Each structure stands twice: as C-alpha cells, then as structure tokens.
Amino acid sequence: MAEPKVRDTAHALLVFADIIDSSKFSSVLGFEDYARRVIEFQQLFRSLGNRYFPRPEDKTIGFTQIDARGDEGTVFCIEHRLKERADLVFRAIEFLYHLKGRLYFGLDDRKEDTRKLAAPLRMGIGAGIHVGPVAYATEVRENRSEIVRIEGFSINKAKRVESSSRGGTFSQIILSKEAARLLDGEPVLFSPITASMKGVEEHAELHEVRAGLFSGLKLDRNDPADQRLINRVSDLADHPDQMDEAWVKSLIVSVLDVLLESSMVTEHRTKYRKQQLNIAWHSSIEDDPILLYLRAKDYQEQQKSTQRIRYLRQILERHPDFVFAKKRMVQACWKVALQDKERSERVYARDVAEEFLNRFSNYLSEDEKHEFAEIVNEAGKKAE
Numbered sequence: 001m002a003e004p005k006v007r008d009t010a011h012a013l014l015v016f017a018d019i020i021d022s023s024k025f026s027s028v029l030g031f032e033d034y035a036r037r038v039i040e041f042q043q044l045f046r047s048l049g050n051r052y053f054p055r056p057e058d059k060t061i062g063f064t065q066i067d068a069r070g071d072e073g074t075v076f077c078i079e080h081r082l083k084e085r086a087d088l089v090f091r092a093i094e095f096l097y098h099l100k101g102r103l104y105f106g107l108d109d110r111k112e113d114t115r116k117l118a119a120p121l122r123m124g125i126g127a128g129i130h131v132g133p134v135a136y137a138t139e140v141r142e143n144r145s146e147i148v149r150i151e152g153f154s155i156n157k158a159k160r161v162e163s164s165s166r167g168g169t170f171s172q173i174i175l176s177k178e179a180a181r182l183l184d185g186e187p188v189l190f191s192p193i194t195a196s197m198k199g200v201e202e203h204a205e206l207h208e209v210r211a212g213l214f215s216g217l218k219l220d221r222n223d224p225a226d227q228r229l230i231n232r233v234s235d236l237a238d239h240p241d242q243m244d245e246a247w248v249k250s251l252i253v254s255v256l257d258v259l260l261e262s263s264m265v266t267e268h269r270t271k272y273r274k275q276q277l278n279i280a281w282h283s284s285i286e287d288d289p290i291l292l293y294l295r296a297k298d299y300q301e302q303q304k305s306t307q308r309i310r311y312l313r314q315i316l317e318r319h320p321d322f323v324f325a326k327k328r329m330v331q332a333c334w335k336v337a338l339q340d341k342e343r344s345e346r347v348y349a350r351d352v353a354e355e356f357l358n359r360f361s362n363y364l365s366e367d368e369k370h371e372f373a374e375i376v377n378e379a380g381k382k383a384e
Helices: 022-029 031-052 082-104 153-167 177-183 224-238 247-262 266-280 290-300 305-318 323-337 343-359 368-382
Strands: 006-019 062-069 072-078 111-112 118-120 125-141 144-151 172-178 186-199 203-214
Touching: 006 031, 006 082, 006 144, 006 153, 022 323, 031 062, 031 072, 031 082, 031 172, 062 144, 062 290, 072 082, 072 125, 082 125, 082 172, 082 177, 082 203, 082 224, 082 247, 125 153, 153 172, 153 186, 153 203, 172 247, 172 266, 177 203, 203 290, 224 247, 224 266, 247 266, 247 290, 266 290, 290 323, 305 323, 323 343, 323 368, 343 368
Parallel strands: 125 172
Antiparallel strands: 006 072, 006 125, 062 072, 111 118, 125 144, 172 203, 186 203
16 A cells, blocks of 8 residues: 655644543542543544544545543544634634543542542543644545645644643633634633743743533434533532532533523523523622623523623623623613613724624624624714
8 A cells, every 4th residue: 555645735723632630530540440440531532533423424625633642642633714713713722621521520530449438539631632734644535535644743742732731720711822822702711831842932822711602512312421421410500519610600501501502491491501500600700701701691581681781781891702601791781772871882883893894703603793783873873
C-alpha cells in the first residue's frame, strides 16, 4: 500500500482533553483500579465523540478523527466553511461539558477500603480547543483519494492550549483566541487568561469557558449513563446547596433546557422550568451570568420588563462583550419604550438595534434583523 501523500492545507477544529492529576489517581487507586478507570474514560470519550462529531460522508474533502490513548483524548475535524467551523467550536464545548458531566457523576466515583469508608474520587478533565490551518495527507482507497491524516503546527498549539487548562478556575475548558472569536453572539461567556505556551507564545491570549447555555447537548435517554446524569441533575436542581463546583451550574441548566425543549408533556416542561428557576433564585448573592439571565427570562415570562432589564443590565455591566444578552436587552428596552414610560429605554433600544444592523448584522438571525429594523423605524417615527 502506498504511503499517504500531503496534498493541501485546510482549517481544522483541534481538541485535546486530559484527565486532571492522573498521577495522583494512580497512586491512590492502585494499578488495576486506575487502569479500569482510564479504559472507561477512553471508551466514554470515543462514544460521546462519535455522537457529537460523526464521520464525514465525503472523505475526499472531510476528515474526522476521534481518539483516546492513555489519559488523553483528541478530536480533529477538517471544516472548510467558516460558519460550520464556528458551529464545531461551540459543539466541542457542549461535548466537553457532557463529558465532564458523565465523569463528575461517574458510574463509580468512590474507592472502597477495608474500613468500609468511601472517599470521593471524581475524575475531572482539562481541555483545550483551537482552530487553525493544517496540512492533510490523502491515500487512494477504492479508487478515491481520501483524507487519512493531518499534521501541522496548529496541532502543537492546541496541545499547549490544553496544557494551560490547569490554571483555569471555572470549567478548565480553554479556547485559543482564534477559537473564541468565532463564538461572538453565542450563549457562552469567557474569562480571559494569559499563559506562557512553551515553544508557541510567551504571553498567549486564551479564554476559559466561564458559563454557558448549551441546548445542543446530545443526551440519549436510552443510554443508562446519560439517564444517571439526568437523574443526578434533577437531584441537584432540587437541592442546589449541594453543588460544589461552579461549572456544574451551566451543566444542570443546560441539561434541563434540553429536556424542556424535547418534552411534549406540559407537566414535565413545567417541572424542568421550575427546576431551572430553583437554581437561578437559590442565592441572593448569585453572580453566575447564565443564572442571572434565567432570572431575566423569568421576568420576561411574567411580563415584568423593567425587572428583566435590571438583570440584563447587571450582566452587561460585568460582561459587556456578551452579545447574546445585549440582543435581549434591546428587545426588553423596546418593550418598555412602547409603553411610553421610559424614554431612556427607547433610546437604548433604537441606538443598539441600529448598531447591530449596521455594524454587527452577522450576529443576528433573519427574524432578529426584521425585528430590529422595525424598532429603528418605529423609534424614528416617535422622534418626529
């Protein structure tokens, strides 16, 4: 068989994920138990990876490789189109949250000892996401020249991004600036960090996922492990005081959002919505931006626009680059403005809607473009 030959270059999504402190797990668990857990991690990574990143139909232009060796898993996907590449980046975050959730609520997260005591041994991951150019090699298979391999500096950079995840304080899912800038307008917030990536960049601009609403989680109710995840999410939603890691908040509200959107039973939808709000309103000092967004949405459903604005403004004061919330702020301000009670809200809605249309229309859906154009038009009439 002929050796693969380098044919061209393309842009690719590159994901690395490692078990955090795997050496400590090895020393605590012992060789056999540690090996069993690593194999479980590998199998989980591959199975979820195949769920989120299916093989391309046309391997002459597409390439997807999902692999797990030792305590590390990788996802490599070639994608030539910019919009689809951005979608892949967001899907990668959803995949990693799903993976973290399955590990967090693992099938066996305790180690038995002779005294019948149990110590929690949750397995966590640190991950890096990067997009960049790679060279691809092809091989003739069944008279077709298929892409079989990728190489390049971008792969090394993605690995360095993953290595920086140990310094994260929220999700420990880190994106390069090239990957993060593709997600403007998506319901995800980042915390900027600066890290030294040996051999790549001394002061690299990176972005840690702080929180997000991940409504594309690919939950399978027929998968016993996914059902266990759903059950544990439901338990924590009813007892939010038991959550012990910040990233779990986004996981729980996202799982509940998937269940809410997929359920056809009103009773179930009401339950999932109530559980989301139970988390959102649990603490009077809550500062998680996604939970504050849920409070704003709660007030929207109650038709309390000024209360909705108060929470959206609170989010934007702390996270002015959160485009997803800014668009909702325009809608909320315009609703108040139509009541002729708050001229400042009318001005805000008009000015920001016009800015979106003229400068950042790529962040708007077709329905939002139409809505914002009407806001600008109506605001102009009132000013005459």
